[in-house]
Amino acid sequence: MSTHPLSRPDTPASSAQTPPRSTLDRVFGSLRARPGVSAAGAIVLLVTVVGLGFSALTSPADAVTAQWHTPEGAAAVTPTAAPAEPTADPAADAISMSATGDIIMGDAPQDLPPNGGKGYFDKIKPLLPADLVMGNLEQPITDETGTGKCPQPKPGEPVNCHQFRVPPSYAQHLVDAGFDLLNTANNHSRDYGTAGFTNTQRALDGVGLKHTGATNQITVAEVKGVKVAVVGFSSYAGNNPLLNLTATKTIVAKAAAQADLVVVQVHMGAEGADKSHVRPGTEKFLGENRGNPHAFARAAIDAGADLIVGHGPHVVRGMEFYKGRLIAYSLGNFAGGGQLRSEGRLGWGGVLKVTLKPDGGFVSGQFHSTIFSGAHGVPQPDTKERALGLITQMTKEDFGASGAVLSADGAISAPAT
Numbered sequence: 001m002s003t004h005p006l007s008r009p010d011t012p013a014s015s016a017q018t019p020p021r022s023t024l025d026r027v028f029g030s031l032r033a034r035p036g037v038s039a040a041g042a043i044v045l046l047v048t049v050v051g052l053g054f055s056a057l058t059s060p061a062d063a064v065t066a067q068w069h070t071p072e073g074a075a076a077v078t079p080t081a082a083p084a085e086p087t088a089d090p091a092a093d094a095i096s097m098s099a100t101g102d103i104i105m106g107d108a109p110q111d112l113p114p115n116g117g118k119g120y121f122d123k124i125k126p127l128l129p130a131d132l133v134m135g136n137l138e139q140p141i142t143d144e145t146g147t148g149k150c151p152q153p154k155p156g157e158p159v160n161c162h163q164f165r166v167p168p169s170y171a172q173h174l175v176d177a178g179f180d181l182l183n184t185a186n187n188h189s190r191d192y193g194t195a196g197f198t199n200t201q202r203a204l205d206g207v208g209l210k211h212t213g214a215t216n217q218i219t220v221a222e223v224k225g226v227k228v229a230v231v232g233f234s235s236y237a238g239n240n241p242l243l244n245l246t247a248t249k250t251i252v253a254k255a256a257a258q259a260d261l262v263v264v265q266v267h268m269g270a271e272g273a274d275k276s277h278v279r280p281g282t283e284k285f286l287g288e289n290r291g292n293p294h295a296f297a298r299a300a301i302d303a304g305a306d307l308i309v310g311h312g313p314h315v316v317r318g319m320e321f322y323k324g325r326l327i328a329y330s331l332g333n334f335a336g337g338g339q340l341r342s343e344g345r346l347g348w349g350g351v352l353k354v355t356l357k358p359d360g361g362f363v364s365g366q367f368h369s370t371i372f373s374g375a376h377g378v379p380q381p382d383t384k385e386r387a388l389g390l391i392t393q394m395t396k397e398d399f400g401a402s403g404a405v406l407s408a409d410g411a412i413s414a415p416a417t
Contacts, residue, residue, distance in 0.1 A: 091355070091363045095223045097263065098130035098353045101311040101331035102138045103182075104339050105173065106376065107164045111338050113376040117170050121177035121335070123380035127351045127368045128178045131223045134230065135334065136265065136311045137182040137211075139164040140189060140196035141171050141203040147193035163191035164339055171203040181221060183265035185213030185232030185239035186312065197238070212265065213239050218255045226358045229259035234267040234312075235291055242268055242291040249303035256304030260358045264305045267312040268293050269330060273346055275313045276390060278329050278398050297327045306360035309352065315345050316387045318394035319404040321414045324362055326404065328352055332387060334370060336377020347371050348387040349379070354412075365404070365412030367391065385410070 105120055106112040113120055121128075142165050150161035174182065182204060190197045197214075204211045212219035213232030217240070220229050231251060233240045241247045255262045268291040269275065270283040283290045290312070297308045301322050308327040310317070317329035332349035333340050340346070349370045355363040369387040372379045388410050395403040405413045 091357060093224075093226070094355050094357045094363045095132065095226050095228070095261075096130040096353060096355045097132045097134065097228070097307070098128055098351055099133075099265075099309045099328075099331060100128075100135040100334040100351055100370075101316075101349045102186075102314065102333050102340070103135050103174075103335045104139050104164055104188075104337035104377070105166050105170050105335060106337040107139075107339055108143075108166055112166065113338075113378070117166070117173050119176075120173050120376075120378060123378060124351075124370060125177055127370070127381060130353055132181065132221055132228060133179050134181045134183065134263070134265065134309070135174070135179050136186060136267070136331075137174075137184055137200070138186050138188045139166060139337075140192050140200045141166055141168055142192055142196040142199035143167060144192040144196040144199055147195055149191055149193070162188075162339070164188060164337065165192055165196065166337075168199070168203040168206070171207045171209065174204075174209060175207045179209060181210040181212065181219065181230055183213050183230075183232040183267075183311075184211055185234040185236075185265060186267040187234065187236050189213065190236075190238060194238075215240060216251065218251065218258060220259050226261060227259035228261045228263060229255035230263045230265060231255050232265040232267075233296070235289060236267075239267075242266060242296060243289060245295060245299040248296065248299050252300050252303035252305050261307075261356060261360055262305045263307045263309065264300045265309050265311075266291075266296065266300075268296060268310060269313045269317070271313050273315060273344055276315045276317055276345065276394050278317050278394070293329055297329075298322055301325045301327075306356060307354055314340070316348060316350060316391050316394075318391055318396075318398045319406070319412065320395065320399040320402045321362075321404060322402065324414065325360065326354060326362060326365060326412070326414075333372065335379045336372045338376045340372075340377060342371075342373050342377060345386070345390060347373060348382065348390065350387045350391075362414055367406065367410040367412060369410070 105117055148163050150163045153159055201211060210219050210221055212230045215238055218229050218231055220227055231240060233242045235242045240251055252262060270285040270290055278293055280294050282292045300308060306325055310329045311331050313330045314333050316332035319328045331352055334349045336342055351368045353366040357363060367388055369382040369385045370379050371382040392406045401415060403415060405415055
């Protein structure tokens with residue numbers, strides 16, 4: 001998230017065991033099971049065997065190992081082979097993860113949702129459930145007021161600096177929504193300085209939420225016995241470095257050594273309603289270097305990342321696969337909190353759900369479109385699936401053969417190879 005052009009203008013706004021059968025029953029059943037042996041044929045053959053004095057029929061233990069003596073001219077019969085064990089589902093131990101884009105819940109003290117923000121995510125909550133639910137928290141959770149980054153504007157001057165915060169109690173709203181882990185690597189996590197950032201970490205810790213994004217921070221969550229390392233990157237001080245690809249590879253490799261899976265959360269790319277395309281090269285916004293999304297994503301995957309979750313441009317972007325790993329370049333805006341502009345595609349976002357094997361192999365994906373509107377930017381499902389439509393378009397235009405395959409219902413699959 002960034003500064004003035006993309007923020008809201010400052011105007012109101014178990015089964016039982018089967019009893020053992022008799023030896024006769026078992027032999028008869030075995031005969032009936034042979035290809036080409038009818039019920040009548042089985043009876044004739046069985047009677048023939050009994051008439052020949054085959055003693056094994058009176059001894060269950062011997063019946064298993066007895067050698068059949070076939071009368072001259074009769075077809076040979078062999079014991080029935082045990083049925084093959086069913087093939088195990090290769091994805092049975094896979095885990096699901098969901099992720100969102102930018103989250104702002106309001107701005108204290110005046111511009112906060114009613115009822116202390118309780119129920120803020122209720123409309124969108126059904127779309128979030130997964131084994132691990134992640135979001136990009138684009139504001140401090142703090143009561144700190146004395147260290148805001150923005151100077152007091154002079155009368156008549158346009159506002160070109162934006163800072164947001166919500167009280168510590170708002171951390172519980174993230175828990176109530178179903179989040180497990182929040183990324184703090186972005187340009188607003190330190191709106192109220194180091195003190196505000198430290199308060200955010202304490203607020204999240206206090207309600208049992210994990211967080212990632214601080215310099216050299218690797219956050220490991222254990223999900224269904226699978227260790228998932230999540231690492232946050234941005235172009236801002238105090239976060240893991242987006243702009244230094246050598247450092248990127250180093251920290252991702254460290255994460256890969258600590259866990260089965262590595263997820264990279266990254267705040268990158270230029271901002272604006274016209275920034276849905278991903279183009280090769282460095283992107284800038286208001287003079288700031290916002291990284292090279294192509295190069296960063298590939299460097300991270302080369303170093304061991306299994307999923308890239310992007311945000312920051314305030315619009316959704318296309319998705320592609322690289323070495324079998326999904327790159328979602330931007331999930332757009334998720335919750336506006338009355339601070340983010342919502343007109344057109346700036347109000348579109350979504351929930352990305354990805355299921356991966358413990359070795360990082362892609363199993364399936366799904367994208368659900370969301371939208372926020374109203375004075376407090378409350379997120380809700382978008383029945384028109386506008387974000388999905390835009391992602392599908394951008395994916396085709398930007399990535400060609402490497403692009404993810406998105407169906408009309410939001411299912412995501414890897415391109416044919």
